[in-house]
Every structure is written in C-alpha cells, then in structure tokens.
Amino acid sequence: MVKKYKTIVLASGTFDLLHLGHVRFLEEAKKAGGENAELVVIVARDSTVKKRKRKKPIMPEDQRRALVESLRVVDEAILGWEDFSIEKVIERIKPDIIAVGHDQDGIEKEVQNAIKEKKISLEIAKIGRFGKQELDSSSKIVRKIIESVNK
C-alpha cells in the first residue's frame, strides 16, 4: 500500500454567522488527523440548508464558503452539491477521517451507514462541545440581535 502523505479530514456544516464555536470545531477536527492533516470543509448550499433545517441561512452560500476558507485552520472549503449525499461526498473527497460535531448526529448516522454499505475504511472523529461560551451558536447570536433591537 502506498502511504498517503496527507491525512484528509473532512468536516461539514452551514457556518452561518461564523463564530468561535465553528473555529474550535474545525481546529479539533484537524487535530484528529495528526500532524499531516489536511482539512477539507464542505459548506452546505443554501438549498440544502433550506431542505434540511426548513430555513435559509442568513449569509449566502458563497460568502459562507469564502469566510470558512479564510480561516488559518482550513485548507480547502467547497460548496456542497445540490443533491447532497454522504456517499457522494466520500467518493469525491476520499477522506481518511470524517469529523462530526456535537449537533451532527444525523450526519454521523449517514456516515456509519455508508461505511457499512460500501465497506470503506474511514474513521469518524466525534468532536465534543466546547466550554459553553456565550454566543457559541448562530441561533444564540440571532436571539441576542433580536433582543437588543426590542429593548
């Protein structure tokens, strides 16, 4: 077997209203790949978010992608596909590790199913939640903005 130089770690998410919780998640994801990790991030398309969460993100997909790619920890950020499926993602990116956040149980199940069905060797790195910081989620940020206006 030829040893690959890089360990490809794949993470995904919406990354709407980028905050420190996102960055810490991505940093932990990359750490899971060790010293030679390359972190590829799939940023969900507006249409996919709308389908899955029933609401559109605040920031448009191109800006969410570009902002994620401007983070030091990220090697490459790409937009997802309209007909998003974990199998397709695995096929195209060929990750060694898929990082799954504390609020991504759905994705974790899909990855587990894909591993079973396709008999691929792939590690799942479960990333914990960080010390509950103020405003570490996009919905908390939205709530705070609305509260500050209604005051």
Next chain:
Amino acid sequence: MVKKYKTIVLASGTFDLLHLGHVRFLEEAKKAGGENAELVVIVARDSTVKKRKRKKPIMPEDQRRALVESLRVVDEAILGWEDFSIEKVIERIKPDIIAVGHDQDGIEKEVQNAIKEKKISLEIAKIGRFGKQELDSSSKIVRKIIESVNK
C-alpha cells in the same frame, strides 16, 4: 539604519459579526506591507465601541479578538486599551503602515495628527470598499436578521 525584516502593518476595527468585508479589508491591509508584511490587528474593546458608536457590539470582545486571530491573513490580534488613543497604539506597536478602511475617516485624521505632532515616519494605507457585496457590513447583517424574523 538597521533594516527591519518585517513590515508591520496595523489595522483596527470592531469586527462584530465577522464577514467577508472584514477579511478583504485585512487582506488588502497586509498587501500594503509587501511580501514581508506582518499584520497586527487591534480589536476594539466593548467599552471603546460603546463610547464611540454609542452601542455595544453583539459579540463580546474576547470572541471578536479570537475570531480575528483565527484568520489566515492575521499574524496577531490584540484587544485595544480602555483609554484608547492612536498615539499610544503607535508607541506600543511601532507600525510601519497603518491601514485605514473606507469607513474609518476618524481614525485617519487621528493618525495624521499623531504623525504631525510626534514627527514620526509612518505610512497611511487607505483601503477602498470592495465590490458592494450583499451583507458586507455588520449593520446590514443585523437588518437582514430582523427582517427575516418579522416576516
């Protein structure tokens, strides 16, 4: 004169609700320092923002600072001082260039005064506004969030 290895570029701002406009501003600021530029960013304290803009930022200062420092283009991000003054900043950071954004006329004037009074050699790099992108300012983002809730 001993030639310094690095060209220190200083940029400053609130960087509330980090967006692509911020990143492009910082990228252009660093470019102004050429190949050996080191970009130091002063992130305004909550108290300073409150005093200057009469409203507190949405995101707390520690998180704004940490998020700015997680950008690839930024070498160091530090919080401002309670008794903020451009003279003090210049004294401590000793920048070669101060980058000034399209909406930072006030800071530009203060820098010009400091240059005159202290007779220091310091370049001001005026950074233009970028192709008007959707949601390239924190207040536009706040407006969009409020609109989306009121719908």
